[in-house]
Amino acid sequence: xxxxxxxxxxxxxxxxxxxxxxxxxxxxxxxxxxxxxxxxxxxxxxxxxxxxxxxxxxxxxxxxxxxxxxxxxxxxxxxxxxxxxxxxxxxxxxxxxxxxxxxxxxxxxxxxxxxxxxxxxxxxxxxxxxxxxxxxxxxxxxxxxxxxxxxxxxxxxxxxxxxxx
Numbered sequence: 383x384x385x386x387x388x389x390x391x392x393x394x395x396x397x398x399x400x401x402x403x404x405x406x407x408x409x410x411x412x413x414x415x416x417x418x419x420x421x422x423x424x425x426x427x428x429x430x431x432x433x434x435x436x437x438x439x440x441x442x443x444x445x446x447x448x449x450x451x452x453x454x455x456x457x458x459x460x461x462x463x464x465x466x467x468x469x470x471x472x473x474x475x476x477x478x479x480x481x482x483x484x485x486x487x488x489x490x491x492x493x494x495x496x497x498x499x500x501x502x503x504x505x506x507x508x509x510x511x512x513x514x515x516x517x518x519x520x521x522x523x524x525x526x527x528x529x530x531x532x533x534x535x536x537x538x539x540x541x542x543x544x545x546x547x
Contacts, residue, residue, distance in 0.1 A: 391420070477506055478514070
């Protein structure tokens with residue numbers, strides 16, 4: 383029988399382009415389970431992000447400036463190597479809908495293949511954020527829509543200023 387291990391540190395990876403209130407919700411709830419959460423900001427898979435990685439890191443740090451148990455870092459390379467370097471045993475992934483599950487499931491299996499000591503924990507956002515995605519927020523922002531209630535106010539102001547809207 384495998385002895386259970388408690389991990390006080392979890393990594394929450396993503397592109398966070400931009401960080402939404404759904405992401406914030408997940409991080410806050412993760413802090414009920416873990417002593418510390420590292421938000422690992424990586425490059426998005428698409429070609430042109432709305433915010434470059436340094437902007438995203440800076441904004442996320444502002445959002446969580448009063449929470450000492452959250453660390454925001456740049457993710458380069460494989461997530462599993464990053465986790466190993468940080469001595470983390472848990473990775474958090476958010477699931478909003480069944481459509482997220484297939485991709486996240488494949489990634490979890492691949493990460494387990496690369497390092498079986500790291501567990502992936504799937505968390506669902508609060509019901510009021512189940513529809514929310516960074517992709518939708520980017521599209522709304524680019525078309526001049528209102529971001530109130532979708533992203534933290536500091537991010538809403540920054541995007542509005544950046545896009546000149």
